[in-house]
Amino acid sequence: MAIEVRDVNKSFGTTPVLHDVSLDVAAGSLTALLGPSGGGKSTLLRVIAGLERPDTGTVRISGVDATRLSPQRRGVGFVFQHYAAFKHLSVFRNVAFGLEIRKRPKDEIRKRVMELLELVHLEKLADRYPSQLSGGQRQRMALARALAVEPQVLLLDEPFGALDAQVRKELRTWLRRLHDEVHVTTVFVTHDQEEAIEVADTIVVLAGGEVVQTGSPGEVYDNPANPFVMRFLGPVTEIGGSLVRPHDIEISPGPVEGASPAVVSRVVRLGFEVRVEVEIGGQEAWVQVTREQADRLGLGPGDTVHVRPAPGARSLVLAL
Amino acid sequence: MAKHVLRLVAVAYVLFLLVLPVMLIIWRTFGDGLAPFAEALTSPSALHAFKVTLTVAGWAVVANTVFGVGTALLLVRHEFPGKRLLGAFIDLPMAVSPVVVGLALILVYGRFSPFGGLLESWGIQVIFSTPGMVLATVFVALPLVVRAVVPVLEELGDEQEQAAHTLGASRLQTFLRITLPGIRWALGYGIVLCLARSLGEYGAVAVVSGRLVDQTQTLTLFVEERFQNFDQPAAFAAATALALIAVVTLLLTKLLRPKDRIDGN
Numbered sequence: 117m118a119i120e121v122r123d124v125n126k127s128f129g130t131t132p133v134l135h136d137v138s139l140d141v142a143a144g145s146l147t148a149l150l151g152p153s154g155g156g157k158s159t160l161l162r163v164i165a166g167l168e169r170p171d172t173g174t175v176r177i178s179g180v181d182a183t184r185l186s187p188q189r190r191g192v193g194f195v196f197q198h199y200a201a202f203k204h205l206s207v208f209r210n211v212a213f214g215l216e217i218r219k220r221p222k223d224e225i226r227k228r229v230m231e232l233l234e235l236v237h238l239e240k241l242a243d244r245y246p247s248q249l250s251g252g253q254r255q256r257m258a259l260a261r262a263l264a265v266e267p268q269v270l271l272l273d274e275p276f277g278a279l280d281a282q283v284r285k286e287l288r289t290w291l292r293r294l295h296d297e298v299h300v301t302t303v304f305v306t307h308d309q310e311e312a313i314e315v316a317d318t319i320v321v322l323a324g325g326e327v328v329q330t331g332s333p334g335e336v337y338d339n340p341a342n343p344f345v346m347r348f349l350g351p352v353t354e355i356g357g358s359l360v361r362p363h364d365i366e367i368s369p370g371p372v373e374g375a376s377p378a379v380v381s382r383v384v385r386l387g388f389e390v391r392v393e394v395e396i397g398g399q400e401a402w403v404q405v406t407r408e409q410a411d412r413l414g415l416g417p418g419d420t421v422h423v424r425p426a427p428g429a430r431s432l433v434l435a436l
Numbered sequence: 437m438a439k440h441v442l443r444l445v446a447v448a449y450v451l452f453l454l455v456l457p458v459m460l461i462i463w464r465t466f467g468d469g470l471a472p473f474a475e476a477l478t479s480p481s482a483l484h485a486f487k488v489t490l491t492v493a494g495w496a497v498v499a500n501t502v503f504g505v506g507t508a509l510l511l512v513r514h515e516f517p518g519k520r521l522l523g524a525f526i527d528l529p530m531a532v533s534p535v536v537v538g539l540a541l542i543l544v545y546g547r548f549s550p551f552g553g554l555l556e557s558w559g560i561q562v563i564f565s566t567p568g569m570v571l572a573t574v575f576v577a578l579p580l581v582v583r584a585v586v587p588v589l590e591e592l593g594d595e596q597e598q599a600a601h602t603l604g605a606s607r608l609q610t611f612l613r614i615t616l617p618g619i620r621w622a623l624g625y626g627i628v629l630c631l632a633r634s635l636g637e638y639g640a641v642a643v644v645s646g647r648l649v650d651q652t653q654t655l656t657l658f659v660e661e662r663f664q665n666f667d668q669p670a671a672f673a674a675a676t677a678l679a680l681i682a683v684v685t686l687l688l689t690k691l692l693r694p695k696d697r698i699d700g701n
Contacts, residue, residue, distance in 0.1 A: 167598055187601040194602040200595035204617040213613075214603035258599075265603055 117176075118143040118269055118301035119164060124173030126159055133159045134170070135325040141269070141303055141318075143178075146295045148316035149305045152348065156325040157305045158273055164303065165194045165271050178268045193262030193300075197274040199254040201246035207233070207257050208242040214265035232260040235294070252283040263298065272304035276311065288315050309349050313337065321345050343432050353401045355425060357434055362404040364429030367392065367413060368422050375422035383415050394423060458679060464668070465676040476673035484650050485658035485674070491566060492641070492654060493634035496573035500630050503574075504581025505623065509615075511582070512589040529578045537575050538643025541568060564646035569654070572640035577633040584626030585619050592618045625692040632685040636678065 119141035126134040134156045141147050149157040162168040164175055166187035174183045182190050202210050209216075211232055215225045233239040236256040246254055255275060262270060275291070276284040292315050295302055306312050312319050313333040321328045321336060329341040340346035346359050353362045356376060368375065378394040378401070385391075390410040392403045403423060405413075415421070425431050465473055476482065510516075511523055529537070545552040545562035555562055562568040596618065600610040616623075638656040645652035649661065655674055662671035 165602055167602070187598070188604055188606060190602075192602055194599065196595050196599060198595060200599040202596055202599075202614060213600065213605075217604045217609060261599075261603065 117141065118145075118178060119303065120174075120176040121160070121164065122174045122176075124160070124163055124170040124175070126156075126163060126168065126170050133325050134163070137173070137322075137325070137327055139320060139327060139330075141301060143301050144299050145318055146292070146302045146316050147304075147318040147320060148312035149303060149320050149322055150309060150312040150348070151307065151322035151328075153307055155322045157307075157322045160322065161271050161273050161303060161305050164269070165192050166190050167194070191265075191268040193265065193267035193270045195255070195258050195262050195270070195272040195275050197277045199246070199251075199258045199278075201249075201254050201258060203246055205245075206242065207238060207244050207246070207249070210246070210257055211260045211264050213261060218265070228264060229260075232264055235263075235297075236260045250283075251279045252287055255279065255287065259294075263300070267300065270300045270302045272302065274305050274307070277306075284311075291315055313349070321348065323348075338430055340430075340432065343434060346432055351404070353403070354399065354434070355396065355401055355423065355431075358425065358431040359434060360425045360429060360431045362391075362402050364426045364431070365401075365403045365423055366426050367403055367405060367409070367415075369413060371422050372424060375424035378421055378423045380415050380417055380419045380421060382417060383410065385410075394421065396423065461672055461675050461679065465672040468669075472669050473673045473676070476670040477677060479670065481650055481653070482658060482670065482674060485653050485655045488566075488569075488653060489635060489655040492569045492573050493631060495566075495570045496577055496634040497627060497631050499570070499574045500577055500581050501623070501627055503578075504626060504630075505585060505619075507582050508585040508589055508619075512586055513594060526579050526582050529576050534572070534576050534637065534639030534641075535643055538572055538640040541571055541575075541640070541644050545571070563644055564648065564652060566652070568644040569641050569652060572644045573634045573637050576637055576640050577630045580630040580633060581623070581626035584622050584629065588619050588622035589615075621692055625689055628685050628688045628692065632682060632689075635681055635685075 117140050119139070121137060121139040124134050124137045125132070137156070137160060139160070149160060151157045159168060163170050164177075166175075166182065166185060170183065174181060176182060177190055177192070187194075202213065205213070208229055211229045212225050215228060220228075230239060230242070233242055236259060238253060238256055238260065241249065241253065246257070249257065255278075259272075259275075276287050279287065288311055291304075304315070316333060318330065319333055319336045320330045321341075323344060329336055329345050331339075336345065337349050340349060343352075343359050346352055351362050352359045353365070354360070355365065366372075366375070371377070376396050378396040380392060381395050381400075382393040383390060384393070385407065388407055390405050390407055392405060392410070392415055394401055394403060401423070413421070477486075507522070507526065511519065511526075542563055543549060545555065545568060547553060547556055547563065552562060560567070562571065592615075596614050597610050600614045605613065636656060637654075638660070641654055642657060642660075645654070645657065647653060647657055647661065653661065655678055659671050659674045659678065662668075662674065
């Protein structure tokens, strides 16, 4: 295991932030810490990096007990949400920082920094200053800077959180490809379930300072441990006391076995998908169908239809 | 109409309070050409006063720079009991009259106080000597570096420092390579202000120095003493020299200030 976190507790003053958190991160994996804000995921990442000290519990990195080690000696690379670029240093010197601290020979530094700048596509901007870069470029620079010291683990705290939607999507794909090239054990924090599912190979869901579920994106999406995880990982709606994904609901014009009658209240067309809002015995719910299905059914407000969870669909019974 | 009246009041205010007195001093200084000016400033007493002023101001600036940066880091980066109290104490010299500061120093370090007596028995004379004048100057110029550096440190945040730590930098390396370059313009501004304040200090130094001519006489004390002794050319020459130094430091602060804004965005 690259990272082993055991029974970590952490409070800020009287506010508990992490409660008995244990976590294993496999070497070479790309793990997402996913959860709502205030769930403790950034604090957990900072505990792993040594930027916060846990009240109790241990952190082992590559088999070595790192609980009492300073961040300086942990061999971790850390990327901050707001880049933490060294404003007074050029892109080249930013990336070279860790190597200069380690007093490596000048030639070696030059070679390694240029390699890394090529990896993050910034080789032409080596002499620029951070203030002359866009947000996405700054974050790629920060990533190259963290990778320069060949860290045992790479930790990213909401790395795309400060970027606009377009750049965010680009960088996600790019991070995934980078990881496939470099293979360094990577943990990143995000509150965006789409980002976690797209990029990570393991998702750890954190809420209220506790690990709620760990698994591959498929497992966590399809077999959520509880209604909270199901709600957090994707859209849900409620039918007959169960939580169901809106794309896992069948609509039919006539009565079908196990279906309940519903009245269509609104039909919203969102490009290729259509959102059908219905009322089932006074309860509001919605169903996601393709445009083709919607056209075939010819749905309009006021129509009566029959809805049921698709056979084999995962649903969670809500405790009443 | 109101605008014109306001403008007239402002101009008259500045004219009578600032421009006229300074112009008159310069006019009186150079009224008989440059030679008397040079002569007055190169007399042994004047040269000695220059030396004392530079020595006292130099040490005071060094002490306040080290203390100022340390205190600013403490106030911005750390939480500890009594932090607000420390913050309030830093501003005390702004409020307390320098004369009071001088008297207080005599009470603590004077020959007849227990502590001062102890130091005296070790051969260290504080009052009526350079150490006391440095202490007095340090006290009156205390807040200047701290107050210049604190807002910039706050704006800088600690993420760059944390990033440096994770990249393997020690605390000292982080301070020298990241923090110090981040605050360099603000620090320069604070140092120049501190220097200007130290060079011009009169009240506290007057009390603790004992005004011993050719021994503990600073330039400001020299001006006052020459004026009292009806040696007006020397008094005006030294006053003009002080004013010129002030103008130069003021220009320096103007040069340093706008750069900070560029640096900080």
